[in-house]
Amino acid sequence: MVSVPSNPGIKAVPVPVEADAGVAKATASRAAVFVPGGPAEIDHLNPRLRAMLRAARYHGVELDPNDFKGASVTAADLSEWAGNAGMWSRAVRIRWSHLLRFHDAGPVVLLLSDGGAVILAGASAERNVVLLKSVDAPEAEGPVAIDELRLSQVWTGEAVLLRAARSYIPADAPFTLKWLAELVRLEGRPLRDIGIASVTLSVLTILPPLIVMTVVNKVLQFNSMSTLVLLSAIIGVVFAYETLLGHARRLIINVVGARLDTKLQLHVFGRLLRLPLDYFERHPAGETMYHLAQIYRIREFMTGKLLSTLLDLITLCVLVPVMFYVNSTLAWIVVACAVVIMLIILAFLKPLRGRYKQVVEAETWKSAAIGETVVGIKTVKALGLEPQRKALWDDRVAEAGKARLAFGRLANWPQTLVTPIERVMVLGTMLIGAYLAMNDSSGYMVGGLFAFMMISQRVAQPLVGLARLVEDYEEVGAAIGEVASVLNRPSETSSNAVxxxxxxxxxxxxxxxxxxxxxxxxxxxxxxxxxxxxxxxxxxxxxxxxxxxxxxxxxxxxxxxxxxxxxxxxxxxxxxxxxxxxxxLGVVLQDNFLFRGSIRDNIIAGRSGLTLSDAMRAAHLAGAEEFIERMPNGYDTYIEEGSPNLSGGQKQRLAIARALIHDPTIxxxxxxxxxxxxESEAVVNANLMRIASGRTMIIVxxxxxxxxxxxxxxxxxxxxxxxxxxxxxxxxxxxxxxxxxxxxxxxxxxxxxxxxxxxxxxx
CATH class of the missing domain: 3.40.50.300 (P-loop containing nucleotide triphosphate hydrolases)
Incomplete structure (x- = not known):
């Protein structure tokens, strides 16, 4: 028996001699030597990265170490790395009993507590051991059997599961209503809590009308003070509980809304970056931005009207039976009015859809005009094109205004027809109820009328909201189509997974x-x-x-x-x-764009791991250091949008430095x-031989x-x-x-x- 060498803080435990080689190698971690953008030597990588590389090769996928962007090599970072390469991957925390089930599931990467990693190659439930392989072991060397006690000394339960191809991920699915529904479904647990809270609030909503009915029918008729005190105490408790529960429900709704909003925005921006350059060359920036801006209308619908209407439906499921229990005649009047409202709205849906398409088209052209003007404002100013652009904008605004006016006029009719029916639902039922109460000999109809009016007010609004939800969905459906017209185009990076x-x-x-x-x-x-x-x-x-x-x-x-x-x-x-x-590749164009930020940030261009010395080296090679050092803040000089504080030659030399920062092969x-x-051209040409050293250079x-x-x-x-x-x-x-x-x-x-x-x- 020998002891396993480990990092300080990990107690050495006795291990069988035949297991010593596997676990000893697995727990020995090396410092990661990693240069982003350059060729990464496998032997110098962090052991966790090496473990992922070997596990991925089992599935026929070659991970690129240069794609790894994590600051610290965590399970989540490793899983994201594999996912970006097209694999299915999950970072999980599992127990020993779960490990024993991976007898033929392919390699699993186990993360050790000392920063190292081992590969789970199999398991034997009969022997109660798992088969581990060191990341440094030769391919031909077999795995080592380790029991639970020995593994628990160096493993905290973190693991990364891998599979060759992702069977389904929301990021690759088309942007449709089905995709949005799946996005909402993933919030199942908080939505379940919201549903429970809504049912409880609906039940509590029933109590005040019933208490009012009891007060009218019992307390006022029989002057029962004890009943009034009891009912007052019950009302106080119900109000307090309803207030706290409503507060909690609103908090959960806000959390769900924020999560859905975040996921939507991340998805939209991710898909936008994956679109091919050909799309942006053929579509104005304003048009694209207008289409993508419709995501906010979709978000507001999902987290606002849709969610509130669904919660109201839960309330309806509780209140409608009680309403029929209190007075079935008046209840049928309310339901009939709701059905008529629904039919009116449905009758106007098709013509409204056509008018709304005209609004979308007009707004798209309007956004394209302003986007084109903003992007080309230098040309507009230089050539004095302000009158022409203003005339174009006036035309676009007029067209959009006409389209919206036509849509508004048509949309005004269902609202006009629905308004009197809504009044009948409230005031009409009250008048009919009063007539029924006058002809009621028992005297209990008065309290029932009060209770029904309180319940009907809570029921009428959700019924009307449900009817109008269909109208709102038409606009949201159009918004989904606009966003999908951008996001559902073939992705340039669809081949990045392979x-x-x-x-x-x-x-x-x-x-x-x-x-x-x-x-x-x-x-x-x-x-x-x-x-x-x-x-x-x-x-x-x-x-x-x-x-x-x-x-x-x-x-x-x-x-x-x-x-x-x-x-x-x-x-x-x-x-x-x-x-x-x-x-x-390193690419320098005729007209290069510099981002907001310092000169150093623009040269490094977000490449993690590179420092000021790397930026200075690239700037020297591009002949840019001489003007950078003359600037007030040197490499920390801030560049505004459009680079107004740089000349054309200075911008171009910074672009060349940015292309050279990662030492491209071509x-x-x-x-x-x-x-x-x-002068600038002479500086660049003088450096061409140094720039070209060791690489292929294509000069157009x-x-x-x-x-x-x-x-x-x-x-x-x-x-x-x-x-x-x-x-x-x-x-x-x-x-x-x-x-x-x-x-x-x-x-x-x-x-x-x-x-x-x-x-x-x-x-």
């Missing part, structure tokens, strides 16, 4: 590739073929519309519906996991220097001077490849390249000089 994660080295191969944008017949790329060796600088030039930026888009995986082949290191790009692909500069002033540019150092330059024209060669060779044999060079360098040499005009000789 796909290969090869180690990118930088070789790019286009083979007979053709691509056309949606809605166009002319191909943007027509049977393009070329090869970029790993670690080379590769330039792409051509006239406007030749397909240069399309090549960059395809490399980023923005568009995947091409024909032919695009391979990275011999692997078809369509088969590569999108998140893994883009982590290996760096794409898509017209990245076109917006730079000559119309400025040929920035491509002269490239190993190869691809010349494109009308979507086709004209030539691929170094700068000097292209000048000799490619007429298009030579023409472009001459146009841009007339002032440098005579090669592109204007030809001398020889005057004609007179004969």
């Amino acid at each position: 796909g290969l994660r090869p180690k990118l080295r930088g070789r790019i191969t286009f083979s007979d590739l053709s691509f056309s944008y949606t809605g166009t017949k002319t191909p943007a790329l027509d049977r393009v073929s070329f090869d970029v060796p790993a670690g080379t600088m590769f330039g792409i030039v051509g006239r406007s519309g030749s397909g240069k930026s399309t090549i960059a888009r395809l490399l980023q995986g923005i568009n995947r519906d091409y024909t032919g082949f695009l391979k990275l290191d011999g692997v078809d790009l369509k088969e590569i996991n999108l998140r893994h692909l883009r982590r290996g 760096l794409i500069l898509d017209e990245a220097t076109s917006a730079l002033d000559p 540019s119309h400025r040929l001077a920035s491509l002269t150092e490239c190993d190869q330059i691809l010349v494109m024209d009308q979507g086709k490849v004209l030539d691929v060669a170094p700068h000097a060779t292209l000048l000799e044999r490619c007429s298009v390249y030579r023409q472009l060079w001459s146009q841009q360098n007339r002032h440098l040499d005579g090669r592109g000089a204007r030809p001398t005009v020889v005057p004609p000789r007179l004969i």
